[in-house]
Amino acid sequence: MTEKLTDAERDQALKPLIDNRWELGGDGDRITKTFQFKTFVDAFGWMTRAAILAEKANHHPEWSNVYNKVTVTLTTHDAGGLTPLDIDLANKMDDLFK
Numbered sequence: 001m002t003e004k005l006t007d008a009e010r011d012q013a014l015k016p017l018i019d020n021r022w023e024l025g026g027d028g029d030r031i032t033k034t035f036q037f038k039t040f041v042d043a044f045g046w047m048t049r050a051a052i053l054a055e056k057a058n059h060h061p062e063w064s065n066v067y068n069k070v071t072v073t074l075t076t077h078d079a080g081g082l083t084p085l086d087i088d089l090a091n092k093m094d095d096l097f098k
């Protein structure tokens, strides 16, 4: 199982993500970001591509979609907090969004 990041590791890994509008939530055990697109089709297309990446990594987002917005929360349920899997998926989602 992937290990939960220590607070220091987490804060280090999160710096660039926080600059990219990810927010630390819960008790520091999850990160959340809302992605805004032009249209619903753009939003859903991005979700489809992100879902394929998530499935490949066997690491899955909590997310919801309203029209052109997708709100994503990442945490590792098995570890009870943030692990490198969340950091990787957040970065991949940001790359897909570019």
Ligand SMILES: C[C@H](O)[C@H](O)[C@H]1CNC2=NC(N)=NC(=O)C2=N1
Pocket (backbone or CB within 6 Å): 058, 059, 060, 061, 075, 076, 077, 078, 079
């Ligand atoms: C059995 C299965 O591999 C695990 O339960 C995986 C699947 N996807 C997962 N996704 C997330 N975000 N956290 C997990 O702990 C997790 N566990």
